[in-house]
Every structure is written in C-alpha cells, then in structure tokens.
Amino acid sequence: MAVNSIRFTRSNNRRVGIQRFKAMILFKKRSVLPGFGPALGFTLLYLSLIILIPLAAVFLKTAKLTWPEFWQTVTSARALASYRLSFGTAFLAAVINTVFGLCVAWVLVRYRFPGRRIIDALVDLPFALPTSVAGIALTALYSNQGWIGRWLDPLGLKIAFTPAGIVVALVFIGLPFTVRTVQPVLADLEPDVEQAAASLGATRLQVITQIVLPMLWPAILTGFALAFARAVGEYGSVIFISGNMPMKTEITPLLIVTKLEQYDYTGATAIAVAMLVVSFILLLSINLLQWWSGRRTSGGVT
Amino acid sequence: MNIEVRHLTKKFGSFTALKDVSLDVAPGELVALLGPSGCGKTTLLRILSGLEFPDSGSILFGGEDAAAQTVGDRRVGFVFQHYALFRHMTVFENVAFGLRVRRENRPSNEEIRRRVEALLALVKLDGFDDRYPAQLSGGQRQRVALARALAVEPRVLLLDEPFGALDAKVRKELRRWLRRLHDEIRLTSIFVTHDVEEALEVSDRVVIINNGRIEQIGTPDEVYDHPASPFVYRFLGNVNLFHARMDQGRIAIAGAGESPEGTEHPLTAYARPHEVELSRDPGPDPALEADIIHIQTVGPTVRIELRRCDTGEIVEAELTRERYRTMACKTGERVHIHPNRVRIFEEPKN
Numbered sequence: 001m002a003v004n005s006i007r008f009t010r011s012n013n014r015r016v017g018i019q020r021f022k023a024m025i026l027f028k029k030r031s032v033l034p035g036f037g038p039a040l041g042f043t044l045l046y047l048s049l050i051i052l053i054p055l056a057a058v059f060l061k062t063a064k065l066t067w068p069e070f071w072q073t074v075t076s077a078r079a080l081a082s083y084r085l086s087f088g089t090a091f092l093a094a095v096i097n098t099v100f101g102l103c104v105a106w107v108l109v110r111y112r113f114p115g116r117r118i119i120d121a122l123v124d125l126p127f128a129l130p131t132s133v134a135g136i137a138l139t140a141l142y143s144n145q146g147w148i149g150r151w152l153d154p155l156g157l158k159i160a161f162t163p164a165g166i167v168v169a170l171v172f173i174g175l176p177f178t179v180r181t182v183q184p185v186l187a188d189l190e191p192d193v194e195q196a197a198a199s200l201g202a203t204r205l206q207v208i209t210q211i212v213l214p215m216l217w218p219a220i221l222t223g224f225a226l227a228f229a230r231a232v233g234e235y236g237s238v239i240f241i242s243g244n245m246p247m248k249t250e251i252t253p254l255l256i257v258t259k260l261e262q263y264d265y266t267g268a269t270a271i272a273v274a275m276l277v278v279s280f281i282l283l284l285s286i287n288l289l290q291w292w293s294g295r296r297t298s299g300g301v302t
Numbered sequence: 303m304n305i306e307v308r309h310l311t312k313k314f315g316s317f318t319a320l321k322d323v324s325l326d327v328a329p330g331e332l333v334a335l336l337g338p339s340g341c342g343k344t345t346l347l348r349i350l351s352g353l354e355f356p357d358s359g360s361i362l363f364g365g366e367d368a369a370a371q372t373v374g375d376r377r378v379g380f381v382f383q384h385y386a387l388f389r390h391m392t393v394f395e396n397v398a399f400g401l402r403v404r405r406e407n408r409p410s411n412e413e414i415r416r417r418v419e420a421l422l423a424l425v426k427l428d429g430f431d432d433r434y435p436a437q438l439s440g441g442q443r444q445r446v447a448l449a450r451a452l453a454v455e456p457r458v459l460l461l462d463e464p465f466g467a468l469d470a471k472v473r474k475e476l477r478r479w480l481r482r483l484h485d486e487i488r489l490t491s492i493f494v495t496h497d498v499e500e501a502l503e504v505s506d507r508v509v510i511i512n513n514g515r516i517e518q519i520g521t522p523d524e525v526y527d528h529p530a531s532p533f534v535y536r537f538l539g540n541v542n543l544f545h546a547r548m549d550q551g552r553i554a555i556a557g558a559g560e561s562p563e564g565t566e567h568p569l570t571a572y573a574r575p576h577e578v579e580l581s582r583d584p585g586p587d588p589a590l591e592a593d594i595i596h597i598q599t600v601g602p603t604v605r606i607e608l609r610r611c612d613t614g615e616i617v618e619a620e621l622t623r624e625r626y627r628t629m630a631c632k633t634g635e636r637v638h639i640h641p642n643r644v645r646i647f648e649e650p651k652n
Contacts, residue, residue: 200400
C-alpha cells in the first residue's frame, strides 16, 4: 500500500481509481481486521504451490492420452479391482475408526483415571510413526507366526496378506483423526444439556442417542471424512501387510507406483486422476452432508 | 405439592456449600432463593432437583422421601440459566422431548402435538414450532426452556437464575410475565437469583442465604422491613452504617431508632440512603454534620455523597428530585444529616 501510494502520487486520478478498485474488490466493507488482501494472496499462492500445481500437472500429463486410451487404462480389470479394494477398505476402516474413535474420545473427555494423559498422548502416535514401521509391526503381529496371528490362524482367520490386514493397517493410521476431531467438541458440550434431558425423564441411553450423538454429528462426520481420505491415500503401511497380489490385495496407490516403475507415467497419472475424481466427489458429498446438518444449528446456543 | 427440606448439608471437598439447611415450601408457592454468588443457593436447588446429592439431611416431596428417586423420577421441571436447549431440535421437538422419551404411558403423536401446541401458546410462542433455538432471542429461548420443563407436568418447577443471561429490559418483562404465569398455573416453584429486586418483586416468600446458611425466610415485605441480621439488611440495599455506643451517647442518632436499652455492647445503626434526611439547620433532633462531596442524578432520584466532619466516614443520601430542587444544595456545602429511620444491631464481638 505504501509502495502503491508513492508510485501513484503523480498520477492522482489513477491512484484514486486504483484505490477505488481495491476497495471494491478487497475491502467491500471497512474492516477492523486488516490484512485481508495479503492474507488471501498468500493463501492462494501457498495452495497453488502445494496443491493446485502438482494436481494440475497430474491432469496435464494424463491429457496426453486419448480418451479411449484413458478410459481403457482406468477401467482395466486390475484397476477396477484396486479401486474396490482401496475405497472399500478405506471406508470400512473409517467406519471402525468412527465408532472406536468416539469411544476413545468419550473415555478421555468424560472420565478421570490414572494414565489418562498417557493414553491421550498415545492417540497421536500413528501421526508420528513412519507408516512403514507400522506396516511391518502389524504384519509381524498378524502373520500366522505372529503374537496375535498365531491365535487367529487355528480359527481360520487370516489377517496379514488379506484385505482384512489392509483394514487393520488403515484403522491404525486413521484413529487420531476421529479422536482428535470429536474430542474437543465433546469436551465443549455443556453438561446442562444432558442434565436437562435427564430431568425430563430420559434414560442414559436416550440422552446419548438423542442428545449427545446428534450434537457431535458434525464432528463425527469430519473425523470420518479425514480418516477416510487418509486411508484412501495410504501407501506405506499397507504394502507390507497386504501381500500386494494383483486383483486380490493390490491397492490403487500401489498400482500407481507399479506403473511408475514400469515407466508408464501416463498410465500412472490416469489412474491417479480417476482416484482424485472419485475421492473429490466422496469428500464433497460428505462436506455437503455436513453443511446440511450444520446449517440449522449454526450460531449455536449461547 | 409441598416440599420439606430437613437439615441439609453438602460439602465439595473442604468447602461447605450448605450447612444444616431446613426449609418448608407450601403448595403453589413461588419462593426465591436469594444470596450472593457462591452462597449455596444453586447447590440447594440442584439437590432439590436430584442433579446433586446431599451429604446428610432429607428432602420430602409431598411427605414422600425423595432421596431414593433419581432426577428423572422426581418429576421436577428444571430451567437452566443458559437455557440448555437441544440445539439440534426444533422448538417443537424440544418441548415434546420429555413426552417422547417416556417408556410407559407415552402419549400418542396427536396428543403430544396438542399438548406442545398448548404449551407454546402458554409461553406466547405459537407459530415458532419449526424454528431452531439458534434462531430465537434469549427471552424466547428461556420461554421454550420453560415450556419444555412444563411439558412433563412436573410437581415442582425449579429455576436456576432463569433471567440471569438476559438484558435488563427483557429480564424485567420476563419476570413479570413469569409471575402472572405462576398465578395462572399455581405450580410450586422455587427460583434462584442474586438480584434483590427480582426476588422481592416476583416471589411470595424470599429465602436469604449466606455462606451456606439460611439467614432469613419471609415475605418480601418482612425481609425488607424487618431484616433479621445485618447481612440481610446490607444485602437488600445500600446502607449507611453508624457506629454507636450506648453509654457514651456520642452519636446522637439513638433517638431515631429502636435500641436495646442499657446494653454496654457496641452497636451498629443502619440507615438506607433514602432514609437519610439532609437539612441546613440542626433542628430539634441531634444531627451530624457533613460535607457534600458528590452529587449525582440517577433517573428520578438524586444521590448525594457526604463526608462526616467528625469521623470522615462517607454517608450516602438519596433525595427525590423535588426535595433536591427545594433544598438546592451544592458540592462542598456543609449540611446536617438526620437518619430518620435506623435499624440497630449489636455489633458482633470482634
């Protein structure tokens, strides 16, 4: 702004014009919060560098394919099997995480017990641990020789090197998302509201299902969406536990890497585009669901 | 439904919230629990509702011991200071909630609709069925909360600072409205407040609580005109305090009030600002001399701050505008003060 005013001191008209333009675009109303312009500019630049440009490159690379070639690549039997596996296991893992993440958040918020802070810290561990380490550890545990796998094997339950193993790995890496989104909202729920429901004769179960869960619903959805998105893109932990058999336990990210290793760059980006589009549609619909459920309660009760 | 409270005691850790509290509430009465914050009034209300449990003592609802009853079994309507509405439900569903969660003799849907509509009409919110709490004003939210509490046909209505979160004007309107509503439905009701005006204006009887003990129980007139203790006197309004000693008679205000005769104990005389008269001549009564240090007009009254010449203590007087005009006193002027109505309490030892 200072630079602008120096630059345009001579041309008064132009300066006024520019300022009016600025006022029109950026400062529709005078705001006490300064810096809207620079902040938005930085945000756009940052998002472009980090997200938009790489994604655009993916689409550009894919555009080298003709439409039939593209369609053939993304709908090949192997690719379709990998989508089913990736989205299916990610969905299942996100559902499991939503239920158990809610339990963990509930225990951490509602009860005081020795070791609570340690458990609280443990929840973040999947964020920090290299996912390949998690994958190797889980494989070791759940293979038919492993500590857990050896007890499941006689029962006919195979976890490692099956889709079930993939779900286990995805549950592990997704847990913090559901816990950390629900926890603060649960902590902020006023005890008044639950007490009011109890004084109206509701049982504990009715209070939870009719009062607490609906109020947590937006946070639960967010946690689900984050855990799901994270699981769809997960690579490191899954490749160790899945066994990576094409058509059976090959996830889409692995298929992309396989194509890259075969120097099939356009094939890799084509599948990436397919995955991006599906993920985008799914996340968008979750967001819409959230917007719809949040719309009526927005503003909150003060 | 009459309520009997017997020797209630409640501690939170080392803090004693209630000490041996006993109270009787007659059927259809509207009682205010009044006291400064932290005095235990809300704790008492929450124990009555079953949201909190006493360490010792008993509560009888209509002669029946409530100790074993949970909050849901007691059939008390509880109204929270911050409304505690279910923000994900419409106004209609909020009010219907208590009927819908019933396990036995749940009314039919038509019956629920009929009763909720009737309650919304009672709280003057007909037509607001489909709104969400976030779309209502504070006063409207509190009326929804009241309708919700009334929907379960409670035997007792308990209100925790029901107007505490509202602005002054809405507060006044709503408390008058609550009084009329109470006269209409005559449901035994207890409400907690720290606002003296509110307690005196709305309630049939006031229970004044301090430090976990009941200081006085009485009608608004009784507690205002005959405060049982210096605390009650001070709490119910501004006061001027005059130290007095009978044997010396140094301060000649003793003639103005009823004083226990012949005591050797130090006494305290209290007079409210509007009971302090100012004049330029000493008059027949022995009077105190004081300098006017500040004059402030507040609506219909004029507040005058004076400093006594003998002790330097500050005395506050309240005059009507007419009296102020006829007297035409000015800051810095020396006048005589005549407390024309005082209450005398023995000063506590130490």
